[in-house]
Amino acid sequence: MSSSNVAIDTTRLSQRLAALPGQVRYATAMMLTHLAKDAQGAAHARIEQAFDKPIRFTQTAIAIKPATKANLTSVVLAKDIQAGYLAIQETGGERRPRPGAPVIVPVNIRLNAAGNFPRGKLKREVAKPTTFVSGQNTSRTRHLPPGIYQRFKRGRGKTARPPKLLVALEKVANYRPRFRFRETVREAVEANIERRWVEAVRRALETARPR
Numbered sequence: 001m002s003s004s005n006v007a008i009d010t011t012r013l014s015q016r017l018a019a020l021p022g023q024v025r026y027a028t029a030m031m032l033t034h035l036a037k038d039a040q041g042a043a044h045a046r047i048e049q050a051f052d053k054p055i056r057f058t059q060t061a062i063a064i065k066p067a068t069k070a071n072l073t074s075v076v077l078a079k080d081i082q083a084g085y086l087a088i089q090e091t092g093g094e095r096r097p098r099p100g101a102p103v104i105v106p107v108n109i110r111l112n113a114a115g116n117f118p119r120g121k122l123k124r125e126v127a128k129p130t131t132f133v134s135g136q137n138t139s140r141t142r143h144l145p146p147g148i149y150q151r152f153k154r155g156r157g158k159t160a161r162p163p164k165l166l167v168a169l170e171k172v173a174n175y176r177p178r179f180r181f182r183e184t185v186r187e188a189v190e191a192n193i194e195r196r197w198v199e200a201v202r203r204a205l206e207t208a209r210p211r
Helices: 011-016 021-050 080-091 121-127 181-207
Strands: 062-065 075-078 093-095 103-106 131-133 147-150 164-170 173-175
Touching (some): 021 075, 080 181, 121 147
Antiparallel strands (some): 103 164, 131 147
16 A cells, blocks of 8 residues: 555646647646645545544655656655555454464553553553563463453452453454455546646646747
8 A cells, every 4th residue: 555546647637738838838737746746635635534533643654745747746645654554444354463462452441641551551560569461370360362461350259240341362353354455546536627627727828938
């Protein structure tokens, strides 16, 4: 999901500027760059819709490569780091962790305002005397699914409460496609192409040197 490209027929623009051949590439590059910016804005709006309270890093994940007179191609793309985790949100599928590291899934634990683990929170939780990691204590906890649990003391004359799962440690996490990045880019281009074509032609005519 690193980038999205949409083929655009620029024949009509070339025909409109046939009397000013020196302005054709200038106008084409302008139109393509503005369309890329339109798509970038639409993709950022889609991030706000698709994800719950995305952090600033994700909100600004989409970049563009503008077209130039020398290279009549503009590209809309996700930045390298963000593309690493947005790709599966585009296609869906399974996410497997690095060898020896489980997929961490929050269940009953407080997250920050962006819906993520605050730095160092997992280590602090595991270090608490009231928590334990399933399978790493006694045989009494090995039947529990892998995760970090909170234990409860049994009061006098009371039945012990079962431990509460705070964080599940999964071997694999399944994702459904929800970003719609490529579809969003294409829709933005189709919605804006006529306006951007008119703007590019007008600007090319305004800036043409007298012959």
